[in-house]
Amino acid sequence: RSHLEAIEALNPRLNAFLTVTADAAMEAAKASDAKRRRGEAGPIEGVPLAIKDLFCTAGVRTTAASKILGNFVPPYESTVTANLLRDGAVFLGKVNLDEFAMGSSNATSAYGGVENPWTRSNDPDTALVPGGSSGGSAAAVAARLALGATATDTGGSIRQPAAFCGIAGIKPTYGRCSRWGTLAFASSLDQAGPVARTVEDCAILLRSMSGFDPKDSTSADIAVPDFAAACARGVKGLRIGVPREYRLDGMPQEIEALWQQGLDWLRQAGAEIVDISLPHTKYALPTYYIVAPAEASSNLARYDGVRYGERVDAGGDLKDLYERTRAAGFGAEVKRRIMIGTYVLSAGYYDAYYVKAQQVRALIKRDFDEAWGKVDAILTPATPSAAFAANEKQDDPVAMYLNDVFTVTANLAGLPGLAVPAGLDARGLPLGLQVIGKPFDEETVFAVGTAIE
Numbered sequence: 001r002s003h004l005e006a007i008e009a010l011n012p013r014l015n016a017f018l019t020v021t022a023d024a025a026m027e028a029a030k031a032s033d034a035k036r037r038r039g040e041a042g043p044i045e046g047v048p049l050a051i052k053d054l055f056c057t058a059g060v061r062t063t064a065a066s067k068i069l070g071n072f073v074p075p076y077e078s079t080v081t082a083n084l085l086r087d088g089a090v091f092l093g094k095v096n097l098d099e100f101a102m103g104s105s106n107a108t109s110a111y112g113g114v115e116n117p118w119t120r121s122n123d124p125d126t127a128l129v130p131g132g133s134s135g136g137s138a139a140a141v142a143a144r145l146a147l148g149a150t151a152t153d154t155g156g157s158i159r160q161p162a163a164f165c166g167i168a169g170i171k172p173t174y175g176r177c178s179r180w181g182t183l184a185f186a187s188s189l190d191q192a193g194p195v196a197r198t199v200e201d202c203a204i205l206l207r208s209m210s211g212f213d214p215k216d217s218t219s220a221d222i223a224v225p226d227f228a229a230a231c232a233r234g235v236k237g238l239r240i241g242v243p244r245e246y247r248l249d250g251m252p253q254e255i256e257a258l259w260q261q262g263l264d265w266l267r268q269a270g271a272e273i274v275d276i277s278l279p280h281t282k283y284a285l286p287t288y289y290i291v292a293p294a295e296a297s298s299n300l301a302r303y304d305g306v307r308y309g310e311r312v313d314a315g316g317d318l319k320d321l322y323e324r325t326r327a328a329g330f331g332a333e334v335k336r337r338i339m340i341g342t343y344v345l346s347a348g349y350y351d352a353y354y355v356k357a358q359q360v361r362a363l364i365k366r367d368f369d370e371a372w373g374k375v376d377a378i379l380t381p382a383t384p385s386a387a388f389a390a391n392e393k394q395d396d397p398v399a400m401y402l403n404d405v406f407t408v409t410a411n412l413a414g415l416p417g418l419a420v421p422a423g424l425d426a427r428g429l430p431l432g433l434q435v436i437g438k439p440f441d442e443e444t445v446f447a448v449g450t451a452i453e
């Protein structure tokens with residue numbers, strides 16, 4: 001009830017929730033109570049969560065923050081949300097995001113932006129963005145509207161908003177969480193994960209979200225460890241890599257200082273710091289912004305007003321129907337991605353862009369494979385800056401894409417990446433560090449994150 005009251009009080013300003021399922025939440029909470037009294041409580045019994053509006057929820061509108069799905073009520077539950085319900089979670093409602101998870105500020109949502117709870121200004125233009133695409137998830141948790149939230153990360157959408165809102169968030173190894181029932185953006189990069197106030201809370205939620213699912217062909221049939229137990233392991237004897245290519249020209253001094261601080265903490269806790277090289281890092285952003293739009297253009301073909309999507313029919317033939325539906329239903333950023341994706345996949349450019357990007361992606365992955373011979377985990381900044389104002393970068397897509405410079409590599413290589421709140425900038429805004437780990441070694445990532453937090 002206290003979370004629902006907080007939503008009522010703060011959501012009109014934050015715009016984090018798109019749908020609040022208050023009655024269903026109270027019912028579920030009562031059922032949880034009864035289960036607890038019978039001694040049948042699940043691992044997260046009664047924990048109130050916010051669900052990113054990209055996860056299909058049976059009988060509850062699921063929009064992807066797009067007009068084209070404005071009236072879509074899925075007849076089924078995504079595997080990740082079904083797993084959370086199985087373990088006792090109570091859903092408070094669905095939270096805002098960038099349209100189809102494309103963005104870094106939540107400003108591409110068809111239902112308006114989300115305000116970062118760290119905002120001090122009353123002017124919506126200079127209000128801080130929560131980051132994106134999981135801006136609603138991060139803002140809801142930071143403002144105490146939910147204890148935790150589901151999120152997804154294709155190029156940084158869990159880690160960047162977590163860093164901007166001063167909370168923790170993990171993108172697990174590709175294949176750890178089932179993608180079934182999560183609306184697809186770029187299928188070879190998309191991963192679900194939690195955001196929460198602490199690293200340990202993320203560990204608890206991730207354990208419930210994870211697990212093999214025969215309905216997702218890329219789901220990994222591998223045991224899910226007790227991630228929360230791993231948080232207390234400590235870092236004694238661990239080798240922590242510092243990739244020199246992440247030291248960007250023009251990186252703000254406070255980001256560099258934060259990074260050094262994090263390394264000092266780990267050294268003091270008994271870890272060994274090792275300089276490493278990931279030589280193909282500089283190609284990661286251009287590679288990502290070819291692969292992700294290519295896959296998006298293919299995934300979004302289904303929203304044609306016939307198979308899926310709000311139909312706009314004003315006579316004419318089938319092609320007119322498709323055109324009108326997609327012109328009216330998609331926002332500018334989604335259209336930009338579809339056009340880039342279609343271009344790089346077209347017969348004349350496929351080899352020059354798409355195939356080349358796949359080759360570079362393999363090299364980026366190989367850099368990490370080689371690094372794992374020398375280190376157990378890697379520490380980097382999570383973002384190149386703290387949260388920016390709503391009126392910044394919005395008309396410059398490339399400036400927006402540069403936000404993802406530290407996060408896209410983990411998606412391209414399929415690795416787990418954790419954002420940990422680690423300090424404040426000169427204005428008092430939160431900054432995060434990122435721990436990258438070996439495939440399916442989230443346990444070490446959680447141990448390192450806990451030592452920094």
Ligand code: GLN
Nearest residue numbers: 101102103154155156157
């Ligand atoms: N900001 C990146 C993009 O716009 C990442 C988004 C995401 O991870 N979903 O593609």
